[in-house]
Amino acid sequence: MKPSSFGYHRASSVSTACRLLAELGEDAKILAGGQSLVAMMAFRLARPSDLLDIGGVDELDYLDVGPAELRIGALTTHHRAEKAQEVLTDNGFGVIARTMPYIGHLPIRTRGTVGGSLAHADATAEWCLLAELLDAQIVVTSVRGERIIDAHEFFFGFFATALDEDELITELRFPRPAPNAAVAEFANRHGDFAVVAAGVDLDVDPAAGVRAGRVALAGTQPVPVTIAAAGEVLADCGELTPHLVDACVEAAVAELDLTDQADPEYVRGVARTQIRSALWSAAPEEVRSR
Ligand SMILES: Cc1cc2nc3c(=O)[nH]c(=O)nc-3n(C[C@H](O)[C@H](O)[C@H](O)COP(=O)(O)OP(=O)(O)OC[C@H]3O[C@@H](n4cnc5c(N)ncnc54)[C@H](O)[C@@H]3O)c2cc1C
CATH class of the missing domain: 3.30.43.10 (Uridine Diphospho-n-acetylenolpyruvylglucosamine Reductase, domain 2)
Structure with missing residues (x-):
């Protein structure tokens, strides 16, 4: 057509x-x-x-990374973030580069942009999951001025966001590094959209171990969601044992609202494996107790 x-x-x-x-x-x-x-x-x-x-708006094509914050222009491609693995990792934002290969195939990543992904707001989009997981902010601009919207308030439902019709996304901001974060996902074929993608971000203290953690999921609901019950299991847990990981996974999947899913038990099973995988990947060696 x-x-x-x-x-x-x-x-x-x-x-x-x-x-x-x-x-x-x-x-x-x-x-x-x-x-x-x-x-x-x-x-x-x-x-x-x-x-x-807006392909010629060069001022929106940047990746401005520092030790405290990461700012990404809306026209930055997925592949540019993928190629910046070294500088992102050095500054505690490596999870972003490591997640990029999950997005489609290389030709898609060389053209698709951060702003386009956020505005399109597919329920399984990796940028939307990263934004939810890492407390990102989305900067939008119009002739009426600029707004900064927390990711938690940006995604409304299937392909629906807080953007007004005259607003342009200009930047995605990650306000803190996340050196102990990981994303794991399952897709039916390489390059397909995920069935479920899980993100984990751990707050690790060199002396006390894991002080807090967040688990977010994409694909289970119309928007990426943070699973509060998983965070409660991870709070001040110190180290990740197989028993604790099991408890975290089960608490997370028990909280899922899968009413929109054709096969809820299948999706719950995929969520289980991806949360487990992301938890172990996010944990540095010193807090793993197998
Ligand atoms: C085969 C295939 C597989 C894919 N697999 C994945 C995948 O696994 N994961 C994933 O996340 N994505 C996937 N994608 C989508 C891809 O990531 C797109 O790049 C992305 O969804 C949209 O970005 P874009 O720059 O191409 O936006 P466009 O297609 O140009 O625009 C998409 C929407 O966003 C709006 N928009 C674009 N930029 C802005 C802006 N700055 N401000 C406000 N609105 C804006 C447009 O008006 C439009 O409504 C896939 C695409 C294909 C074709």
Whole structure:
């Protein structure tokens, strides 16, 4: 199938993009890497009146990494984050680079962007899971000014976000390093969207061991979710034993709301294996007790 007809506009700066978005109205769509939108247009699942191509807005293509914070421009590709493994790892953000290979295939990662993934908000998207897991903030801009939205408040439901029609995502911010974090996921074939992806972030003290931990899941519900019951098991646990990992996994899957799933028990089983795998991967050697 071919897309329905549309107007085409290009912006080369954030200010021009915001002005055009305001002028073009609610039926216009931003075109970034095109890896989700073009397919949706070809199937006529999306019929924008106009496309605003932001591919030339170079000011949104950056990865600004420091020891306390990571800022990623919305037009940065998945592959750029993947290639930055060394500098991200040195600054405690290595989990981001290590998660990128789960996204589609290399040609998709060389074109698909961070901002496009967040705006598209697929229930299994790795960027959305990372944002939820690591307390990220999403910076959005329009002619009305800038807003900074916590990831926990950004994702609303299937393909639904807190973005207003005239707003452009400009940046994804990770406000703290996460040196002991990992993502594990299962997909039916290499390069497919995940069935379930699990993220774990552990707060490890050199003397006391694991002080706190977070488990977040993508694919089980319409938006990525943090599983509170798993965090309660990990609080001040010191070290990860097989018994503790079992308890954490079972507490997490017991809390899942799988009412939207065609086969809840299958999804629960996949969640079990991925949480377990992410827990062991996130834990540094000194807090593992097998
Ligand atoms: C075969 C295949 C496999 C894939 N597998 C995965 C996978 O495993 N995991 C995964 O996460 N993704 C996967 N993807 C999707 C891929 O990651 C896309 O790159 C991503 O979802 C969208 O990014 P994009 O830059 O291509 O956005 P586009 O397709 O250009 O746009 C997507 C949506 O976001 C909006 N948008 C884009 N940029 C902005 C912005 N800055 N501000 C506001 N709105 C914006 C657009 O208007 C549109 O609604 C896959 C895609 C394909 C084709």
